[in-house]
Amino acid sequence: MAHSEHIVSGFDRDLEGIQAQIMRMGGLVEEAIAKATEALETRDLELARAVRAGDKAIDALDESVNDEAARIIAQRQPIASDLRTVLTVFRVSTNLERIGDYAKNIAKRTETIIDQPPVNGTGASLRRMARQVELMLKDVLDAYIQRDAALAADVRARDIDVDQMYSALFREYLTFMMEDPRNITTCMHLHFMAKNIERMGDHVTSIAEQVIYLVTGDMPEDDRPKQDRTAHDAGNLT
Amino acid sequence: MNDMRMTERGVNTKDIKIEARKVQVFYGANHAIKDVDVDIEDKTVTAFIGPSGCGKSTFLRCLNRMNDTIDICRVEGDIILDGEDIYDKRVDPVQLRAKVGMVFQKPNPFPKSIYDNVAYGPKIHGLSRNKAELDEIVESSLRRAALWNEVKDRLDAPGTGLSGGQQQRLCIARAVATSPEVLLMDEPCSALDPIATAQVEELIDELRQSYSVVIVTHSMQQAARVSQKTAFFHLGNLVEFGETSKIFTNPEDPRTESYITGRIG
Ligand SMILES: Nc1ncnc2c1ncn2[C@@H]1O[C@H](COP(=O)(O)OP(=O)(O)OP(=O)(O)O)[C@@H](O)[C@H]1O
Ligand SMILES: [Mg+2]
Numbered sequence: 001m002a003h004s005e006h007i008v009s010g011f012d013r014d015l016e017g018i019q020a021q022i023m024r025m026g027g028l029v030e031e032a033i034a035k036a037t038e039a040l041e042t043r044d045l046e047l048a049r050a051v052r053a054g055d056k057a058i059d060a061l062d063e064s065v066n067d068e069a070a071r072i073i074a075q076r077q078p079i080a081s082d083l084r085t086v087l088t089v090f091r092v093s094t095n096l097e098r099i100g101d102y103a104k105n106i107a108k109r110t111e112t113i114i115d116q117p118p119v120n121g122t123g124a125s126l127r128r129m130a131r132q133v134e135l136m137l138k139d140v141l142d143a144y145i146q147r148d149a150a151l152a153a154d155v156r157a158r159d160i161d162v163d164q165m166y167s168a169l170f171r172e173y174l175t176f177m178m179e180d181p182r183n184i185t186t187c188m189h190l191h192f193m194a195k196n197i198e199r200m201g202d203h204v205t206s207i208a209e210q211v212i213y214l215v216t217g218d219m220p221e222d223d224r225p226k227q228d229r230t231a232h233d234a235g236n237l238t
Numbered sequence: 239m240n241d242m243r244m245t246e247r248g249v250n251t252k253d254i255k256i257e258a259r260k261v262q263v264f265y266g267a268n269h270a271i272k273d274v275d276v277d278i279e280d281k282t283v284t285a286f287i288g289p290s291g292c293g294k295s296t297f298l299r300c301l302n303r304m305n306d307t308i309d310i311c312r313v314e315g316d317i318i319l320d321g322e323d324i325y326d327k328r329v330d331p332v333q334l335r336a337k338v339g340m341v342f343q344k345p346n347p348f349p350k351s352i353y354d355n356v357a358y359g360p361k362i363h364g365l366s367r368n369k370a371e372l373d374e375i376v377e378s379s380l381r382r383a384a385l386w387n388e389v390k391d392r393l394d395a396p397g398t399g400l401s402g403g404q405q406q407r408l409c410i411a412r413a414v415a416t417s418p419e420v421l422l423m424d425e426p427c428s429a430l431d432p433i434a435t436a437q438v439e440e441l442i443d444e445l446r447q448s449y450s451v452v453i454v455t456h457s458m459q460q461a462a463r464v465s466q467k468t469a470f471f472h473l474g475n476l477v478e479f480g481e482t483s484k485i486f487t488n489p490e491d492p493r494t495e496s497y498i499t500g501r502i503g
Contacts, residue, residue: 004501011500077459079486082499217488 339418384437
């Protein structure tokens with residue numbers, strides 16, 4: 001870490017402890033995304049169930065991080081970069097927990113559509129989108145550990161790609177549903193899965209913003225251009 | 239409408255009460271304060287923080303010429319209070335100290351009654367016309383220092399017979415009794431329990447409505463709680479001076495960061 005040690009070494013151990021828990025959460029969440037998409041692709045019921053069950057461990061870590069961070073605030077009264085470290089841990093933990101929930105939701109929907117015939121050509125784009133978010137998550141966790149604001153800014157910029165992939169997928173599913181009403185159930189689920197992945201991207205972006213705040217003391221100011229107008233467009237269609 | 243804009247802006251551009259320029263302090267050959275420039279704002283609490291021996295008390299004492307009483311001490315540079323150089327020969331240090339009051343690091347009540355300790359300043363500066371007015375000043379000063387309830391039944395008892403924390407609050411009462419425009423406080427709460435500390439902090443916040451307060455403190459939490467401006471001193475230099483909210487969330491200088499977060503510098 002960039003800073004020299006605290007005179008009270010227990011403070012260093014506390015801060016390292018909660019950050020280690022964040023990294024453990026990050027690892028579990030990365031794994032949950034990968035396994036959820038794999039379960040969908042291979043129609044693997046067991047794997048989907050495992051993802052759902054695995055979410056409990058992520059929730060437990062989130063709770064433990066929050067308890068621990070609250071204790072550190074009460075006992076150590078962190079200020080300046082220490083305060084930012086603790087505040088960041090709170091928020092990043094929440095973001096990771098939510099990403100975990102989205103992975104769990106994908107697994108749940110996979111279980112629902114597992115017996116439906118696959119809709120041709122829908123798998124690859126969804127997998128690409130999930131892969132993109134997974135890479136962003138991996139990079140943002142690296143940026144977090146290395147206190148690398150530039151890498152975090154790069155991750156933040158990449159969320160536009162995820163938004164664009166989502167818009168493209170949305171149109172694709174709409175086409176399939178209009179072509180053949182028997183696709184509607186599956187495509188609705190697939191659409192929600194795509195939406196889940198798009199939301200994961202937003203949470204990764206939020207983590208990237210936390211890393212920038214942690215390192216520089218300021219939240220990035222410029223608004224990220226929001227590409228997703230799909231919902232509006234869809235509204236106009238009906 | 240214009241007025242509103244003025245007050246809004248007033249938050250950031252307060253009047254300067256004390257302007258210190260190129261201040262140097264020497265104790266014999268020891269260069270204790272090095273070229274310090276700082277503006278103390280009116281109606282603002284300014285906190286001085288920094289490691290022991292960095293010169294906080296020394297600099298604070300320059301602001302009401304308390305260093306005059308130390309033989310080997312030499313002060314250079316300008317300290318301007320309301321546009322007037324306080325080191326000018328025409329300035330009477332006693333008058334100056336009524337205007338710029340001080341509470342010291344160690345409580346130092348006079349060997350007199352509790353009442354007389356507080357009444358002394360108002361008396362010599364002729365702030366009351368009769369006994370009733372003086373009584374009123376004594377009571378309100380003791381109340382402001384959060385001491386009234388503990389001493390109201392023994393105002394004739396000697397001030398030196400109080401506990402350390404009570405003595406410190408007596409000194410605060412004595413300092414506010416002359417209604418100073420600037421109040422200098424050197425670790426005023428170091429001997430106080432958390433309740434008395436909170437009461438003094440409340441008093442400081444109240445004083446800020448009308449006065450300028452400068453407080454030296456070793457408690458980072460206290461500096462963060464009570465002050466709007468913070469000055470960090472290190473080895474006789476003023477390393478960083480700015481908004482308290484900024485210093486305690488994102489200080490500029492690595493020396494400030496190390497000090498306030500309790501790191502090995
Ligand atoms: N009366 C004095 N005579 C000689 N040297 C002094 C005197 N008062 C202070 N000094 C010296 O001036 C320097 C600054 O001391 P000062 O008391 O201003 O520090 P401080 O920041 O208030 O420390 P603390 O937090 O311990 O009260 C020190 O080197 C100290 O030894
Ligand atoms: Mg001192």
